[in-house]
Amino acid sequence: MDAILSVFSFIQGLGVSVMMPILLTILGCCFGAGFGKSLRAGLTVGIGFIGLNLVINSLLGTTLAPAASDMVARFGLSLTTVDVGWPAAAAIAMGSNVGMLIIPLGLVVNIVMLLTNTTQTVDVDIWDYWHFAFTGALVAIVTDNIMMGFAAAIINMIIIMVLGDYTAPLVEESLSxxxxxxxHGFTTxxxxxxxLFNWILDKIPGIRDIDVNTDMLQEKFGVFGEPMIIGTVIGLVIGVLAGYDVTGVLQLAVSLGAVLVLIPRMASLLMEGLLPVSDAASDFVEKRFSNRGKIYIGLDSAVGVGHPVTLAISFVLVPLCIFLAVLLPGNxxxxxxxxxxxxxMFVLITPCVHNNGFRGIIIGIIVLAIGLYIATDLAPLITTAAANVQFDMGGAAQISSICDGANPLTWVIVRASSFLGIAGLGITGVIAIILALWNRKRILKEAAELHEAEAAEESAN
Structure with a gap:
């Protein structure tokens, strides 16, 4: 067992930019794309992830977040629970008993779901299995039962896999x-x-007719509606609110303008690498498994962060999130x-609202408010989980995070287990099974319709 754990620990340590080329090369060869083509595709994706991480970490991480933090200091805001960030949450999750086995467990769940036609996704994003481990670790604490923790991680993954399948057409349409x-355990x-809230907004006269998207802005405002200009203007506003001098304001403005240009470029590089493997997977399935429908490659939601609407929503809501934290009673x-x-948080919200920035902001405010309350409620459990793996909390009495401490699915599974014990976990398990069976029915129907359309086309020719 120690040897097995060491192997998976080594794999995890290689990181996405190294393991993604290896996994995609293997997948491409298995699907018949050929070694050379598969290797080139894998390396292109790996390079795309390096570029994406450079832009996100160097521009978003070192400009937007500090500016928002400076706003905190400037307006004298203070709250008692420390947001330790996703790296800490991931370390806590992977250091738990559930986390040590989550990668092999996740791979088994994915394979079983593929074989039973309850998913269409080959999830190669194995590093983000930590989101499922995070849920499992918290359930293990509230139930004092490690097996229930493993069960919770599996339930979480099954639900996310179904949601990933269901939203894939929106991803294809909106994110190209x-x-x-x-x-993705957090985004999805x-x-x-x-x-739900997009459906509600559809029912409100007047509101349902408001549509703000980058295409409309460019059409109305020309060059001033382009993503880089939008990012620059938002950067100017945030810089002023943060109390920066002229130099700092201008540097922030240009940096955020650059984000709206560079991240989409990196995402397009990722897609350049993925397409040969994706096409080979579709051909493979079509030839050998006519009842399985389309196959998707499951990726980290970082590939969708670069959508102009998603980034514009984020630039508005990041500083607003801080004020929400102060204004919400009980947070x-x-x-x-x-x-x-x-x-x-907004990568899949953008496709769900069909790139409507106005709806994205409205739903984003709702999501942030819900997330802050969830992060507050789970803070004691996250603090206990950190203590269990001897995580250094830097003297903080209580810690939490936005990712995954504000995760609504994690909260539902954890609180169901907390309030009802094994019965609560059983209810979430039944829901997961129902969703998986519904997904299977949808997949088979989709495959049958596709097969009939192809047969009709052949007959016509």
């Missing part, structure tokens, strides 16, 4: 990413909330370390 799904958990979490990952 054919053959890609986003079964917000999709049902976005769908104790001051967003800090995870301010830079707030865009990940």
């Amino acid at each position: 990413m054919p053959g890609v799904s986003l079964p 958990a917000y999709a049902p909330i976005a769908m 104790t979490v001051l967003p800090f370390a995870d301010l830079a990952v707030i865009p990940w």
Whole structure:
């Protein structure tokens, strides 16, 4: 067992930019794309991730988050629970008993779901399995039962895989990413909330007719409606609110303008690498498994962060999140370390609202408010989980995070287990099974319709 754990620990330590080329090369060869083509595709994706991380960490991480933090200091805001950020949350999750086995466990769950036609996604984003481990670790604490922790992680993954399949057509349409799904434990958990409130907004006269998107802005304002100009203007506003001098304001403005240009470029590089493997997977399935429908490659939601609407929403809501934290009665979490990952919350919200920036902001405010309350409620459990793995909390009495401490799916599974014990976990398990069976029915129907359309086309020819 120690040897197995060491192997998976080594794999995890290689990081996404190294393991993604290896995994995609293997997948491409298995799907018949050929070694050379698969290797080139894998390396292109790896390079794309390096570029994406450079832009996110160097521009978003070192400009937007500090500016928001300076706003905190300038306006004298203070709350009692420390936001330690996603790296800390991931370390806590992977250091738990559930986390030590989450990668092999996640791979088994994905394979079983593929074989039973309950998912269409080959989830190669194995590093983000930590989101499932995070849920499992908290359930293990509230139930004092490690097996229930493993069960919670599996339930979480099954639900996310189904949601990843269901939202994949929206990802293809909105983000221009054919053959890609986003079964991301954090991002995808917000999709049902976005769908619900988008449906509600559809029912409100007047509101339902408001549509603000980058295409409309460019059409009305020309060059001043382009993403780089929008990012620059938002950067100017945030810089002024943060109390920066002229130099600081201008540097922030240009940096945020650059983000709206560079991240989409990196995302397009990712897609250049993924398309050969995705096409090969589709051909492979079509030839050998006519009843399985389309196959998606499951990726980290970072590939969708660069959508202009998503970034514009994020630039507006990151500083607003801090004021929400202060204004919401009962909230104790001051967003800090995870301010830079707030865009990940909106990656699937943008497709769900069909790129409507107005609806994205409305739903984003709702999501942030819900998330802050969840992060507050889970803070004692997250603090206990950190203590269990001897995580250094830097003297903080209580810690939490936006990612994954504000995750609504994690909260539902944890609180169901907390209030009802094994019965609560059983209820969430039944829901997961129902969703998986519904997904299977949808997949088979989609495959049958596709097969009939192809047969009709052949007959016509």
